[in-house]
Amino acid sequence: MTRRMMLMLGLVALVMTGGGLAWGFWSAAGAGTGSAATGTLAAPTPVTASAPPGGGTVNVAWTASARATGYVVTRVLNSDGTTTAACGTTQASPTTATSCDDLSVADGTYHYVVTALSASWTASASSANVTVHNSHPSVTVDQAAGQADPAASSPVNFTAVFSEAVTDFTSSDVTVVPATASVVVTGSGTTYNLAVSGLTSSSSVTVSIAANTVHDSFGAGNTASTSTDNTVTYDATGPTASAPTATSSLAYGSFVGNATVTLMDSATDDLTGVASVAYYRCAGATGSCTAASWTAIGASTSSGTSFAVTTGAPFAADGSYRIVAVATDAAGNTGGPGAASVVTVDTTPPTVARPTVNGHQ
């Protein structure tokens, strides 16, 4: 009995030397010399709660409480005070750990209450508020509105649109092909322009944003960009026109008579294809034929007809002409005039003397 009393006294003394909230309970029975023991169950303070952005998980941790046999974690939604058991803990199934992960937590601002259990004693402590932000910003990257494709000039513009405002989007976050190109990012919030320049040769230009390179205000990284069309064909080289062919119903060698002339050309382009061919003429059979001296004849966009252009009749006043073709590709690049074809217009009938009959006129 004495030992029991000593034990009880020890317990009381132990509890009394503890801080904080204490539940005291007395155990006394019978008469005689009794002993009393006292103790306290300390709250598991401090409680910390943190929610890595985009994860839907709140990491809750607390300090072990002496005498606690387990802990119950409760999530409290600040906006309406709704409480929800967290970390799978209940009174009936407390955790003995001093931390847990509260999974699949919906977006919101919460604080957590950790209740230490010890028999019928409880002691609770609350965390600071923790905000849960589960979403990751998504982003689409596409050709900018108005961007020519194929394009003959740079910069080539793309537009990146995030699902939510991001805070740290820079050009280094952009993946561009070809890698030698440079990107300048402008914009703010959810919408940015990505201007690609430094293109040194004809190629396809593709822009994308890798996952977790850009973050929202909660720190959630973006998902990898998606695109409807994030490729622009950059064509830096004009097409090559050949010497036009000229056909006419009244033709003899390079001569054409008082009839229409159909001009055709087999221009080629190495990337985007020939969009149109324009024809020009210069007077004379020799020499260069450039914009300084040429006269426009007409143009065609019909590749199926070899860009045929049919002139009026006669083609021009009598004389020799050089005809050149100038091709433009789909990107708008215009090549230089090709080799010239010579056409000589002859609408003048021969001169004829009166006939000689039996040697006499």
Next chain:
Amino acid sequence: MSIKRTCLMAFVAVLVAVGIAEAPAAFAAPVSNVTFTTTNPVKETTADWSVRFTPTNGAGGELKAADKITVTFNSSFGVPSSPAVTPGSGFTGNCTATASASGTVVTITLAGSTCGLKNAAGTVTIAGITNPAAGSYAANTFSVSTTKDSAASPTSPVVITGGKLAFVQGPTDGFAGTALSPAVTVQVQDQAGNAAFASGVTVTLTPSAGTIDSGATATTNSSGRATFSTMTINSTALGLTLTASATGLTSTAASASFNITVAVTSGATLTDTTADGAGSGVKSVAYYYCTGYSGSCTNGTAIGSSANAATNYSVTWTGTPAAGAYRVVAVSTDNVSNVSQPSGSTPVTVVN
């Protein structure tokens, strides 16, 4: 009598005495009825002049072989050094004569064993005299004398007139390359329109257009007529006229017009000269004909065509139409189908 005349007579007497000069019959009478006439009084042409005179009657004036007749022309006339002389009317027997001239003085020597002139007017014709400029030449600058008679002059001046040319046979339609037939003839006339027997006059025909390719000149015969028997025009022409001209003579008026065409029979050869300049070149020549010599020929009847430049686009015309007047044209087409207007036409005469 003057001293000069006295001295002259004395000098002549000396010449006669020493035999250098022949002494005239003592107090010889002059010839009479002297005339100088010609069939060609046209200036500056060659003429035959007939000199008529009457010697004195009887033996005193009779001329026989070896006798001389001295004829003097005005100094403006031209006399050959040895003119041909023909004794004419009045002379009897087998007269011939030779002559020599010194200046315009012709000395005629009669020959012929039976030749004689007695009691009658005689005529000698001297050929090859060149008439002087037109004008009236004084009678006393002409004279006739004989061995027997002294000199006498005509009573009237000798008149030289201007001359002119006249067509006798004018040109008629003909064919190119063929001498015109009948031949054109031109007569020298005096101012009055009388035929002048001006021989040796070179007459030239000039066409109103084109050229005469041969026979454009002819020389008048002794009748003063030039005959152009080889006059040929090689090129066709319509409405041509000719003018005849000669130096010193008034040219004729233009002749009546005439045509030169090409004579055509089936198988005629047509050729043409055509050019296309800097153009595509001539491809072919087609030939057409229309009725009549003149006018345009735009819807003619096709003859044929040729693309052979090496032959000058030669076409053989077969199936010629009925005989008559036609014109042929050529139409040239180049290699880009430019077609010329019909050429000028060549008049032809189908003579099938």
